[in-house]
Amino acid sequence: MSCIVRIPSPLRSYTAGAAAVPAEGATVEEVLASLEHRFSGIRFRMVDEQSRVRPHIRLYVNTAEVTVLSQTVGTGDVVHVICALSGG
């Protein structure tokens, strides 16, 4: 399965500035592994060592929020990475 991952600005240092990159995988976990393979280090900034999405990150497949990394991804889907900041 190939999809598109929308990369938020805080993570574009890993993608040489690209705001969207193609990735492979039938699940979110596999898509993240595909990203990590191309952009070393990017996964750990989004997902902790217990495979939990970090508290101020949200992942979506199209418009559906990802609740488990085993969530399926279809060909042509768009995976969105959303970052949240608060305060100054």
Added chain:
Amino acid sequence: MTATLWIGTRKGAFTLRPESGGRRWRLGGPQFLGHIVHHVVQDPREPKVLLMAAKTGHLGPTVYRSSDRGRTWREAAQPPAFRKAGQGEEARAVERVFWLTPGHSSERGTWYAGTSPAGLFRCEDGGERWQPVAGFNDHPMRPKWTSFGTPDGQLLHSINIDPRDPRHLYLAISAGGVFESTDGGADWAPLNEGCAADFMPDPQAPYGHDPHCVALHPGAPDRLYQQNHCGIYRLDRPQRRWVRIGLAMPKKMGDVGFPIVLHPTDPDTAWVLPMDGQTVWPRTSIQGKPAVYRTSDGGRSWRRLDRGLPPSQAWLTVLRQAMCADASTARIGLYFGTTGGEVWAGANGGETWRCIARHLPEIYSVTHAP
């Protein structure tokens, strides 16, 4: 090569380099603007190498490495991370890398990192691949030692290595106490006897104390100093009981603070920066009159050093990593950074002070890289 002060802030890293013999300072940076930089530390074994502990408000924590004195940086291939939790185990994740310490001089490339929640990590390749130190992180007593965190989370800091023996280590946890290992980190034991823990129901508790900063003297490694939440202490090994040398401070100042800085060659000389620890703990300079205090006799007496510092209405807070000494000259230079974004330099062991940078973000660390 010009010595550099590295300033870690809530919004990135900055440098200060002296010009005209130190009459002026040139501000450099920001580097990693917007990143939360807790610590930038030079490798004394390989002075071109620096490590930086960083994260952002949304992204996970990491470590960056420079091998050209901070001109360029590369992210660690494997940042500090706890091992994957087994079934029914507490699933810990590093929230931030808080502290960095270069390893023993005989162990080139070895570094230690302290994190929040309290974890100890080690690498042997100059900062690339970090491994959890199981002897501490999985110690059967660790859940009890780290059961009481600060509002900012538990902090593992003040990793000290005995220059005579790479297997002899100390670390500190806020709150948790001081711990010692004599077998390279395979096992640990509390080392808090004599330290007050006024906030604890049992004043004789073996752990649960709140060390803010612990420093081992490099030239006299049997001597340690500690700035604790509850006082200033000295410990001369092999004794196990800390002596509260802060009782010799003026009563109106008390002996609360965050950093403690040691003289590079004289084990009797140390500097502290008292903070207000009354009532709700404002943790600002006492009565709005900042001052550094120096002992030159191992804590039997203290002398106030405030010439050049604001005389009133200056409510500075200086965090535990935000004060350091320049050990490269006989006339020791002292530096501290404030949470209000100012950097102050104290010439000749802190005799006279002047502000060398202002308008920076909240300062977390000030380190000297000769």
